[in-house]
Amino acid sequence: MDFEPFLKELASLFSVPPEELTENFGLDPNTNWDSLTIISMMALMDDHFEVEVSGEQLRRCVSVGDVLRLIELSKET
Amino acid sequence: MPRIRAQITAIKSHVPDLEIGNEVLAASHGKWDAETIYEKTGISVRRVSRDNECASDLGIAAAKKLFDNGDCSPGDIDFLLFCTQTPDYFLPATACLIQDRLGLRQNCGALDFNLGCSGFVYGLALAKGLIETGSATKLLLITADTYTKFLHPSDFGVRAVFGDGAAATVISGTNVDYEPIGPFVFGTDGTGAPQLIVPAGGMRMPPTQDTAKESEVEPGVFRSARNLYMNGPEIFYFTLKTVPNLVNGLLTKCGMKLDDVDYFVFHQASRLVLDHLQKKMKIPEEKFSMNLESCGNTVSSAIPMALEASLKKGSIRQGFKVMLVGFGVGYSWGAAMIQFPEKDIL
Numbered sequence: 001m002d003f004e005p006f007l008k009e010l011a012s013l014f015s016v017p018p019e020e021l022t023e024n025f026g027l028d029p030n031t032n033w034d035s036l037t038i039i040s041m042m043a044l045m046d047d048h049f050e051v052e053v054s055g056e057q058l059r060r061c062v063s064v065g066d067v068l069r070l071i072e073l074s075k076e077t
Numbered sequence: 078m079p080r081i082r083a084q085i086t087a088i089k090s091h092v093p094d095l096e097i098g099n100e101v102l103a104a105s106h107g108k109w110d111a112e113t114i115y116e117k118t119g120i121s122v123r124r125v126s127r128d129n130e131c132a133s134d135l136g137i138a139a140a141k142k143l144f145d146n147g148d149c150s151p152g153d154i155d156f157l158l159f160c161t162q163t164p165d166y167f168l169p170a171t172a173c174l175i176q177d178r179l180g181l182r183q184n185c186g187a188l189d190f191n192l193g194c195s196g197f198v199y200g201l202a203l204a205k206g207l208i209e210t211g212s213a214t215k216l217l218l219i220t221a222d223t224y225t226k227f228l229h230p231s232d233f234g235v236r237a238v239f240g241d242g243a244a245a246t247v248i249s250g251t252n253v254d255y256e257p258i259g260p261f262v263f264g265t266d267g268t269g270a271p272q273l274i275v276p277a278g279g280m281r282m283p284p285t286q287d288t289a290k291e292s293e294v295e296p297g298v299f300r301s302a303r304n305l306y307m308n309g310p311e312i313f314y315f316t317l318k319t320v321p322n323l324v325n326g327l328l329t330k331c332g333m334k335l336d337d338v339d340y341f342v343f344h345q346a347s348r349l350v351l352d353h354l355q356k357k358m359k360i361p362e363e364k365f366s367m368n369l370e371s372c373g374n375t376v377s378s379a380i381p382m383a384l385e386a387s388l389k390k391g392s393i394r395q396g397f398k399v400m401l402v403g404f405g406v407g408y409s410w411g412a413a414m415i416q417f418p419e420k421d422i423l
Contacts, residue, residue, distance in 0.1 A: 029296050032108055035234045035309035036117055036349070042313055043353040052317045055310020 119348025194405025240373030
């Protein structure tokens with residue numbers, strides 16, 4: 001799965017340079033991981049991969065890597 | 078053979094004069110600047126009711142604009158539907174107070190109903206039922222809400238989105254050979270109730286000292302059980318799951334394709350939500366109403382206010398078939414097809 005274009009948009013969502021947006025990028029209050037950012041993430045996931053995930057599923061993610069695995073898992077099922 | 082059909086014949090809205098701009102919000106939030114707030118929400122200002130300014134007051138001001146404009150007079154109205162989630166009292170019904178304050182006839186039916194973002198669509202369905210069964214001839218549907226009274230000052234996420242407002246819509250019996258209002262598709266899923274709720278203040282959790290206690294629910298965000306709680310991501314998830322099916326369901330019921338619809342007025346939730354739905358459903362941007370900038374999400378009045386603005390701008394013209402789509406608190410949703418007359422009556 002090609003995550004590059006998605007990750008590029010995530011970098012701009014979190015207002016960080018693309019090279020900082022790795023799988024290890026943490027999702028917590030320090031990185032503005034609030035309701036509106038979660039909603040933006042849900043919209044981007046639907047745009048790029050046509051997956052619809054619940055807010056609850058996303059809230060359990062603690063890093064960008066978790067989000068990528070959630071996308072892969074949702075695509076499989 | 079023409080028969081009596083219900084038709085929207087006028088819409089006027091009213092918002093409080095007190096504004097909250099993005100600079101003020103940004104100063105209290107600290108993380109987002111004014112520009113970012115605008116980018117995410119599509120809102121420049123939300124209107125906020127004063128302490129002594131209730132939904133009834135906003136609704137009455139909207140209705141008076143109809144009377145002042147000569148759209149109808151108080152004596153013409155034989156039914157009043159008032160949609161709000163912020164009534165003046167538990168009892169009596171706010172509709173009864175409005176009947177008196179607007180000087181409507183005493184042989185006029187009046188009732189409140191409690192719905193939010195889907196309320197206008199449901200109100201149209203009730204109006205159609207009353208008019209086309211001969212129970213009413215000219216009906217006033219007032220939607221009005223003052224959600225901002227429920228919001229904790231520190232709860233930035235909801236303060237950024239919600240604004241107070243009201244709309245008054247006249248629905249009249251007319252003799253035409255097409256269907257000006259309808260068909261409809263409805264839906265309800267009460268499992269979504271906890272996702273957008275004011276827990277305290279009703280009979281289930283009466284107001285006590287305990288319900289007024291505030292706690293820090295997220296860093297810097299405080300809330301008591303008397304405040305509005307909205308789980309934005311879950312509401313968005315519900316929207317993604319529900320709205321495309323709702324739109325397709327109504328198209329099927331109408332025997333229409335997406336391209337046959339001249340204009341779409343969705344509940345004005347936020348720019349992020351509307352942009353996403355518009356692109357996801359491949360609705361052309363020029364056929365899609367966006368009316369958040371100067372009022373925010375006004376709950377039950379969002380659809381009629383957007384309708385009024387689209388008519389004023391000329392985005393909706395004579396003979397247009399317009400799809401209305403309401404969705405949110407409840408969860409409750411509904412969609413309606415409406416058709417405007419060939420001759421301009423608005």
